[in-house]
Amino acid sequence: MEERAAVSALDGLMERNCSLIQEIEQDLARLTVAMDQTDTDPDTMSVFSYPEQQDTETVDRVMDLLNSSDPSSVRLDEAKAEQILSLANNMLLLISSQTPIIKSFTKSYSSEVCLDPETAHPKLIISPRGDSAIYTDTWQQLPDLPGRFDTTLNVISLQGFSFGHHYWEIDVTGKTYWELGVTYPNIPRKGTTEDCWLGRGDESWCVEFFDGEYTAWHGGVPHQLPFTKRFCRIGVLCSFPAGLVTFLEAENMTPLFSFCAGTFSDCLHLALCPGHDHNGTNAQPIVICNAPSPTSDL
CATH class of the missing domain: 2.60.120.920 (SPRY domain)
Structure with a gap:
């Protein structure tokens, strides 16, 4: 049951990460188009030069996504850390408990x-x-x-x-x-x-x-x-x-x-x-x- 719960949790994390990556790619694509337009039109100032001309919502979303996906920013409280450690130990114990069965089957x-x-x-x-x-x-x-x-x-x-x-x-x-x-x-x-x-x-x-x-x-x-x-x-x-x-x-x-x-x-x-x-x-x-x-x- 713990193994299935862990797999389910990992699947959920992977889905959320994929969704975040897709959003980042879409937002970066929009920013790239905007910057390309700035380069081809000298009269148009950089989107980063004047806040009133920026797509501030898009920029904020990109920065939030980048910050939230930065591994160095991940912090676990003590309770979550204990849960992860306990789950890892239980999985190791489960694997170890199967050794006699594997040995008997192989022999x-x-x-x-x-x-x-x-x-x-x-x-x-x-x-x-x-x-x-x-x-x-x-x-x-x-x-x-x-x-x-x-x-x-x-x-x-x-x-x-x-x-x-x-x-x-x-x-x-x-x-x-x-x-x-x-x-x-x-x-x-x-x-x-x-x-x-x-x-x-x-x-x-x-x-x-x-x-x-x-x-x-x-x-x-x-x-x-x-x-x-x-x-x-x-x-x-x-x-x-x-x-x-x-x-x-x-x-x-x-x-x-x-x-x-x-x-x-x-x-x-x-x-x-x-x-x-x-x-x-x-x-x-x-x-x-x-x-x-x-x-x-x-």
């Missing part, structure tokens, strides 16, 4: 995934459950499979999805560098081509955290994000009907960035990059929070 799209060790870079250790990846400085002697990343520290999920809505949460607590997102299965995986990095080609979408800054990537185009806090858990929401990939701060459901792909041309896999350990500052694993339980069938 209803949770889809279990596990990481595919046959796609993991040889310097990544994948947990037995497939729910985490951690960097090791040792190059593991693993089969050089066609699907394995050999330059970028990437790993993708075993499961791919081609319809519906899907949501995953990834724990990045204690990390100073990570990348996560979704990708088509045809993302390049061999060599030093830039397209092997998440978000650098048209096959993947990601958010990256590096050196205290967040950046969203797709098609090689970076989007700097206005966040500085080191988040602990990131949500990834993928909607095939909407063609949408959205990244969230999972605790408060704060939107970080959304990509509108329109229509996905292939199935999507969750993709992760835990990054190098950076002299021990980024040694923590990157963990999928809704991985399958030990008794689940993959």
